[in-house]
Amino acid sequence: VIWMTQSPSLLSASTGDRVIISCRMSQGISSYLAWYQQKPGKAPELLIYAASTLQSGVPSRFSGSGSGTDFTLTISCLQSEDFATYYCQQYYSFPPTFGQGTKVEIK
């Protein structure tokens, strides 16, 4: 099983801020990483796959980078609709596993 450490668990930020969320793997996974956004009471929605490929329809202020064991999700200019919880997920090996989540809250 590949373990994932996502940080921080809670991030307080203001509209317009640049936000960076980190995801570290217990072993290398090449670029087999996805990022999701989840709002309260809703299902997760795919933001990024293959570490840096933006899902169709996702705003360009979201970007992903990294390979191997260290990955980041960056929101370049936080908007009000971006306050949510974000999860990383590795799909390099079975079982697929998720990070613990990062809640982005209003500062």
Next chain:
Amino acid sequence: EVQLVESGGGLVQPGGSLRLSCAASGFTFSSYSMNWVRQAPGKGLEWVSYISSSSSTIYYADSVKGRFTISRDNAKNSLYLQMNSLRDEDTAVYYCARAPTITMNNWFDPWGQGTLVTVSS
């Protein structure tokens, strides 16, 4: 529009059984592998089970192996999860989620809206 709609959740006693369904529309269901992912109240996401497009390959998380059974009916565009010997720790929202590519290792997109399973006496 690609859509997944879960149903079948509810309150069940420990040791009981429940069968979840996921109705797919807007895409060729028989061409895609599918998954169940769950989320306990206030907790993170946990992958539960995988089934390939033809049902030839099936995987389970260790936490549900031997108790849950995934299946699908491609003629009915439906995915199922039979849950037996339910435990308190199975309480969660259960999502069905499509695997977007033909490879086994995949991200999940899209997700259904989820169905809540509560195991309690």
